[in-house]
Amino acid sequence: MQDLLIYVVLGLSIGIMSGFFGIGGGFILTPTLILLGFSPVTAIATSLLYTVATSLSGVTAHFRLNNIKWETSIIIGISGIIATQLAHPFVILLERYQLENTVIPLMYLALILYFSISILVSKSPSKEQPTSKTEYSYIKIVLIGLFAGFISTALGVGGGFIIVPLLISILSYQTKYAVGTSLLSVFMIVAAGFTTYASSVQLDYAIIGILIVGALIGGQIGAKVTNVYEDNQVRYFLAGLYIATGVSLVFKLLHLDFVGLLLLFTYCSFMLIHFVLHSHRLRLKEKEAG
Numbered sequence: 001m002q003d004l005l006i007y008v009v010l011g012l013s014i015g016i017m018s019g020f021f022g023i024g025g026g027f028i029l030t031p032t033l034i035l036l037g038f039s040p041v042t043a044i045a046t047s048l049l050y051t052v053a054t055s056l057s058g059v060t061a062h063f064r065l066n067n068i069k070w071e072t073s074i075i076i077g078i079s080g081i082i083a084t085q086l087a088h089p090f091v092i093l094l095e096r097y098q099l100e101n102t103v104i105p106l107m108y109l110a111l112i113l114y115f116s117i118s119i120l121v122s123k124s125p126s127k128e129q130p131t132s133k134t135e136y137s138y139i140k141i142v143l144i145g146l147f148a149g150f151i152s153t154a155l156g157v158g159g160g161f162i163i164v165p166l167l168i169s170i171l172s173y174q175t176k177y178a179v180g181t182s183l184l185s186v187f188m189i190v191a192a193g194f195t196t197y198a199s200s201v202q203l204d205y206a207i208i209g210i211l212i213v214g215a216l217i218g219g220q221i222g223a224k225v226t227n228v229y230e231d232n233q234v235r236y237f238l239a240g241l242y243i244a245t246g247v248s249l250v251f252k253l254l255h256l257d258f259v260g261l262l263l264l265f266t267y268c269s270f271m272l273i274h275f276v277l278h279s280h281r282l283r284l285k286e287k288e289a290g
Helices: 002-021 026-035 040-064 070-096 100-121 135-155 160-169 175-198 205-226 231-253 257-289
Strands: none
Touching: 002 026, 002 040, 002 160, 002 175, 002 205, 002 231, 002 257, 026 040, 026 100, 026 135, 026 231, 026 257, 040 070, 040 100, 040 135, 040 175, 040 205, 070 100, 070 135, 070 175, 100 135, 100 160, 100 231, 135 160, 135 175, 160 175, 160 231, 175 231, 231 257
């Protein structure tokens, strides 16, 4: 019963942050499952299937909010699907030589360091950018998709934690449009990525089902919460999440799994409490103004 409650809370919490940040959820779930004792390959496959649900839930919410740039999202998605077919053999090779427990966390750390810095130093535009694109812009969009697709399948993440900061820093998207656009691309990529693992990895579908139920509820909540924060606030929260996850993986490499899990849990709890209190204060102000 205790284990069941842990996975319910985990699914709901990650679902909320998926909808809020547009990261699909796997970015948080994969290292969390590794910290909980899952093998990296099982954690990757579980996270990919989970992310199919979180991203679909987030897409539905952001579609209603009109936050999706469809052309960009579809190009990234198709490019990402192509790249997923290259990543699976890479992971199997790591597993064959028993390198996955070192290489996968180190890949996470390198990406987390880069993207946390890029988010903090980039400036999100105050106004929506023009929708016209040059040929060079399309090349950048395709490269974002290829990179996100490979990393998605190699690390068991949705790719959103790569797509969102790149859309902000390279294509100057406002955060809310980067989030909505990312989620549709993520859904396409993870659906393709999971099929590469489905036949070769034993999964606990009961646990995945529990996580997905939480994701479907949490994704809707997270997308709505996005609209009560300024762009800069969302970016700083996301950078903080990257840093907390990176530090937790350092503890994993030092065989201090519990400390890493506690750190990640503490930061996620802080964010969830902040979401609740901030949304409540805004509702009170709206009532007073009305």
